[in-house]
Amino acid sequence: MTQSSRKLAVITGASSGFGRATAIKLAQNGWQIVALARRVDRIESLQKELGEANCQIKGFDVRQDADIRALVDSLKSQDLSVDLLVNNAGLALGLDSADKADLNDWQTMIDTNITGLVKMTRALLPDMVAAKKGHIVNIGSIAGTYPYPGGNAYGATKAFVAQFSLNLRADLAGTGIRVTNIEPGLAESEFSLVRFHGDKNKADSIYAGVEPLTPTDIAESVFWCANQPAHVNINRIELMPTCQSFAPLTISKE
Ligand code: NDP
Ligand code: 8X3
Secondary structure: OOOOOOOOEEEEEEOOOOHHHHHHHHHHOOOEEEEEEOOOOHHHHHHHHHHHEEEEEEEEOOOOOOHHHHHHHHHHHOOOOOOOOEEEEOOOOOOOOOOOHHHHHHHHHHHHHHHHHHHHHHHHHHEEEHHHOOOOOEOOOOEEEEEEEEOOOHHHHHHHHHHHHHHHHHHHOOOOOOOEEEEEEEEEHHHHHHHHHOOOOHHHHHHOOOOOOHHHHHHHHHHHHHHHOOOOOOEEEOOOOOOOOOOOOOOOOO
């Protein structure tokens, strides 16, 4: 086994935000990283920061079966077994109400946040089960629990992630494999820039005058879950910035 005593984490969406911060946090603590994302220049600069010995990179689209197959083949050819899969790649697109939302945006969110996550999990799980070790950390969202106007398909994808995480736990009982769903609230990353299709003013206005979570806050949660002793499974963590809370239920009057 080439892997020796170092733990290996595969992180999707490592070019930005939570994924990038998680790669840095884990690498700083001795983990080997496989950093995946579509924007290769971004993961190349991450690799430069972390060092080639600590970080492999791959241009990777979680919606492409061929990319997932190539990843599995590459891990196998290096005799690497995965200790931690962070299913982080994901996005929200749009904030329009359901009757006005762009169906292509809905499809992209479903393809990425649900289908991509499911396929990644299914691809890496058999080797984890065979190795009798592994941890899957999914990045869900508070939007999977609490509805809000314009959250429609995005929130529903994250509700899927929450239930899929719990059902994975049911299937994996007795295997020693752990599953965690981390459900953050408002956090400043490229998330809003992507949601508003590159409109920077709109994206900046979301974070203006408040103190949102940071990608590092989420990386700390991933790291903490991954570092619990093997007999401890953190099922879910829900975290919000202190500035974020709940609105009353709405009653519309004619
Ligand atoms: P960012 O936009 O900063 O990062 C998203 C990452 O996902 C990027 O690295 C992007 O890489 C990657 N990604 C998107 N689509 C694909 C794809 N098809 N294949 C591979 N990688 C992809 O946002 P965050 O860091 O905030 O988001 C990370 C996760 O956290 C998402 O799942 C998001 O839904 C969730 N989340 C975010 C919250 C927030 O407020 N920011 C709160 C709760 C959850 P690239 O474009 O290079 O492929
Ligand atoms: C994103 C968190 O609060 O913007 O998953 O919906 S929120």
